Amino acid sequence: MNEFKITTEFITISQLLKVLDYVTSGGEVKFFLMDNEILLNDQLIFERKKKIKPGDIVTINGTRILMT
16 A cells, blocks of 8 residues: 655545646636546545545545545
8 A cells, every 4th residue: 555645634525636747727627527437435535625634545546545
């Protein structure tokens, strides 16, 4: 499992996808979420503003990432 360090209270899924280079702009996030399987703590998500906090596990197309 990969790890990602959050330096603030939380990060949104949009910000995370940009930092991890899955998308290059905020406009691409909506389409990425529709076309890919994104799970937050094993729950499917579609919200661009979904908050991710330390301790959460995000799964992007099968790749699990622990937020620390």
